Amino acid sequence: MGRIAGIAFILIICNFNTITGQMSRPCPPLPQPCGYAMTPEAFNRLIILVDRQTFNDDKMLVIEAASLGGYFTCSQTAAMMSHFQWSDKKLAVLEYMAPHITDIRHAGIILDQFTFDSEKKKAWNIISGHPENKR
Numbered sequence: 001m002g003r004i005a006g007i008a009f010i011l012i013i014c015n016f017n018t019i020t021g022q023m024s025r026p027c028p029p030l031p032q033p034c035g036y037a038m039t040p041e042a043f044n045r046l047i048i049l050v051d052r053q054t055f056n057d058d059k060m061l062v063i064e065a066a067s068l069g070g071y072f073t074c075s076q077t078a079a080m081m082s083h084f085q086w087s088d089k090k091l092a093v094l095e096y097m098a099p100h101i102t103d104i105r106h107a108g109i110i111l112d113q114f115t116f117d118s119e120k121k122k123a124w125n126i127i128s129g130h131p132e133n134k135r
Contacts, residue, residue: 037073037102046070047080056089060096067096074106078113087119091126098126 038046046066053059063080072080077097081090090113101107107127111120 037071038076042070043072043076043079047083050080050083056084059083060089060092063093064096067100071100071102072097073103074101074109077101078109081110081113087114087116090114091119091122094123094126099129101127 046062050059050062053062077094080097081093084090084093094110104127107124110127111123114120114123
């Protein structure tokens with residue numbers, strides 16, 4: 001269950017009153033991320049869906065939506081980035097996917113997507129969660 005769907009589910013089971021903004025009974029805690037990366041089959045379907053989009057902005061919307069509830073390996077992240085030619089688009093993909101990477105110890109695969117040290121530094125800042133100098 002995706003995070004948005006999970007929140008909607010919790011609001012329903014807690015009988016959320018949209019008029020008063022109150023719950024009629026205590027809510028259970030939100031589901032925690034499982035940390036399991038997307039299966040290869042699911043990731044291949046995502047790649048196909050991204051490739052079907054004509055414009056980069058539309059591709060980014062698909063990636064953003066997938067990143068809301070999906071988790072990825074470094075290899076999957078690098079594979080998605082490789083569908084874009086320019087480093088600014090690769091960095092944008094990384095910004096969406098980085099918070100959902102399950103095997104950060106393999107980040108070198110992602111850094112190998114970039115040619116210049118300055119791009120690699122920006123990518124590392126995104127991966128490591130340091131917002132300064134992202135772009």
